[in-house]
Amino acid sequence: MKNYKIAVIPGDGTGPEVVAEGLKVLKAVSQKCGFKYQTASFDFGGTRYLRTKEVLPKSAIKDLSKFDAIYLGAIGHPDVKPGILEKGILLKLRFDLDQYINLRPVKLYDERFCPLKGKTPKDIDFVVVRENSEGLYKGMGEFKNKGKKNEVATQISYNTRKGIERCLRYAFEYTQKNRERKELTLCGKTNVLTYAFDLWERTFYEVAKEYPDVKTKYTHVDATTMWFVKNPEWFDVIVTDNMFGDIITDLGAMIQGGMGIAAGGNINPKGVSMFEPIGGSAPKYAGKNVINPLAAICAVSMMVNHLGEHKASDMIEKSVINVVRNKLKDLAAGKMGYSTTQVGDLVVQHL
């Protein structure tokens, strides 16, 4: 029997509440599908930082790399200046564990929860493959004449052929293996970012030659946001850089029903991957048992799929769809018609 080692980082705000529901579902599905796992909890986050003045202990990366997967709740604390925890924990884990893909499915489960008029689940079912290790997130740049009238701030988008190619390859493989339509769209800005996206575009069409059964398309990022709203059915799989991927997946989350349902995976295909609800720590809802745990539960579905437990992953997704369609009044915090723990129980009952 398989026995997986899973590191759990509940994190801040509503993180621990949603993670508890995800683990409840994991326990139930593991019993039904016959696999075992062990969890170890790590207290990384704002509360620990305020107590210890240390964002991450030195051993964190080494410790986490011994696990089969990482399950993360949310990082972000109202008493900590923006940037410290994001860079010091979330981005550090993504970078140091070389999770170079951020995989974000955008799938509408029930048209009642779509803000777009007339769009149904058959119209909104695509996946964003976001490059997760380079671009503007690399942290390169500087201030010149800081604080003066002639101050200049630069922030460099750093793109390597190797980094782009491994991301594109993942996107082509993913499209070929997992999608019926087999259409991959490169989302960029070749008309303005004439260095970065020139390299992306050249590499895209070069790699495409190795995947003749995958249809390729290109859209500028601004047009992409327009199509997300007007014709989301045009998209099957989208591959894009780190910054554009960050932006378009928040819009993607909205058209699939909101942050309450959107999950993602930070993937290192040959290392340790980390799965998370893509929304933040929502401190104003913390401890109230009102936050929607479905995004965190969907993150568990992605995690077990990544571990090779495809049946368990499908069971979770089907149960979530069932609960979303037949039980919930709304996907927003406090409006679901059920509490956080009740929603977790419903998913377990419908497995």
Ligand code: IPM
């Ligand atoms: C996300 C978040 C992060 C990002 C922040 C918290 C650093 O917005 O996961 O999309 O920008 O990647």
Ligand code: MN
């Ligand atoms: Mn984001």
